[in-house]
Amino acid sequence: QSALTQPASVSGSPGQSITISCTGTSSDVGGYNYVSWYQQHPGKAPKLMIYDVSNRPSGVSNRFSGSKSGNTASLTISGLQAEDEADYYCSSYTSSSTQVFGTGTKVTVL
Amino acid sequence: EVQLVESGGGLVQPGGSLRLSCAASGFTFSSYWMSWVRQAPGKGLEWVANIKQDGSEKYYVDSVKGRFTISRDNAKNSLYLQMNSLRAEDTAVYYCARIWFGAYFDYWGQGTLVTVSS
Numbered sequence: 001q002s003a004l005t006q007p008a009s010v011s012g013s014p015g016q017s018i019t020i021s022c023t024g025t026s027s028d029v030g031g032y033n034y035v036s037w038y039q040q041h042p043g044k045a046p047k048l049m050i051y052d053v054s055n056r057p058s059g060v061s062n063r064f065s066g067s068k069s070g071n072t073a074s075l076t077i078s079g080l081q082a083e084d085e086a087d088y089y090c091s092s093y094t095s096s097s098t099q100v101f102g103t104g105t106k107v108t109v110l
Numbered sequence: 111e112v113q114l115v116e117s118g119g120g121l122v123q124p125g126g127s128l129r130l131s132c133a134a135s136g137f138t139f140s141s142y143w144m145s146w147v148r149q150a151p152g153k154g155l156e157w158v159a160n161i162k163q164d165g166s167e168k169y170y171v172d173s174v175k176g177r178f179t180i181s182r183d184n185a186k187n188s189l190y191l192q193m194n195s196l197r198a199e200d201t202a203v204y205y206c207a208r209i210w211f212g213a214y215f216d217y218w219g220q221g222t223l224v225t226v227s228s
Contacts, residue, residue, distance in 0.1 A: 001172055003154070036214035038155070045205060045221060046147075046155065051214040089155050093213055097160075098169050099145070104154040 004029065004090055004102035011108040017078040020105045022090030023071060028100055030071035034093035037066060037075045041086045049088075050075060077107070085109045112136040112217045114206045119222030126196050126226070132189040132206030132219055140164075140184040145209045146191045148202035149221075156202075159191065160209060174200075196226045 005023040012018040022029065022037075029035055035053045038046035048057055050066035053073060063078045073092075077084055090102035118130040130146070146158040159180040160169045168180050179192040189206055203221040210216050 034213040038215070040155075045218040046215070047218075048214060048216050051210070051216070057216065087154075091155075091157070091214065096169070097167075097212065098171070099157040099160070099209075099212075099215075101147075101155040101157060 001094075001096075001098065001100060004092060004100055006088075006090060006102040006105045008103070009106045009108065011110055012077075012080045013110045014080055014082065016080050017076060018080060018107065020075045020077075020088055020090075020107070022073040022075070022092075022102045024073075024092055024100070025071055027095040028092040029068065029073050029090075031095060032093045033068070035066070035068055035073040036091045037064075038089045038091065039084075039086045040089065046089065080109055082109050112208065114208065114217060114219035116204065116206050116219045116222040119204065119224045121225045121227065122196055123228050124197060124226055127192070127194045128196065128224060130191040130193065130204055130206075130222060130224070134187045134189065134206075134208075137208070139182075139187040143209045143212055144180075144182060144189045145207045145215060146180060146189075147205045147207055147215065147218075148200075148224075149205070150199070150202040153202075158204070160212065161189070193224070196224075198226050200224065201226045 037050040040046045054066040177195045206219040207215040208217040
């Protein structure tokens with residue numbers, strides 16, 4: 001049950017696009033299309049941004065998109081805005097019928 | 111509107127016990143898997159436990175197996191986490207979350223803080 005690997009930090013200027021990676025194994029990310037992404041602002045509960053690799057819940061901006069290749073999933077934020085500054089976590093279903101989160105990425109808007 | 115409200119957190123000594131509760135409303139509680147997720151101060155999210163709709167299946171992260179028990183009362187629309195033999199490393203904000211058939215956490219509570227310290 002090792003955490004999925006994410007970069008500790010990613011930054012970009014307003015209007016730019018950034019991508020956050022999430023690397024696991026064939027027992028989690030690579031084995032299932034059950035990767036999800038969460039945004040968390042300081043002191044707040046996490047918010048679902050992407051589910052099942054690339055689907056957006058109702059109300060989430062289409063500036064957020066997800067994809068997966070092999071054991072690595074990615075979250076892309078296009079047209080970066082100040083309000084996107086937050087921590088982001090990926091999560092995956094695993095072969096043990098459990099869940100595992102990523103290590104988390106702090107996004108900074110320059 | 112889906113609402114999840116946790117309660118029961120607080121300060122407890124190492125080796126002690128605590129029971130967290132989560133009151134659910136705004137959806138048919140008995141139709142969903144439910145989860146507990148925690149976050150240590152300044153750290154990332156850690157999945158803790160899942161429970162199936164009827165309570166017949168339960169899954170735990172290795173670090174809490176044998177110490178924590180997840181349960182639910184569908185008649186009361188409530189989720190619980192019984193935490194025994196608590197350790198300093200269990201100190202965290204504990205979130206109750208609805209999990210969509212084991213795939214993703216679509217709704218979260220506001221969290222309750224558990225501090226294990228002497």
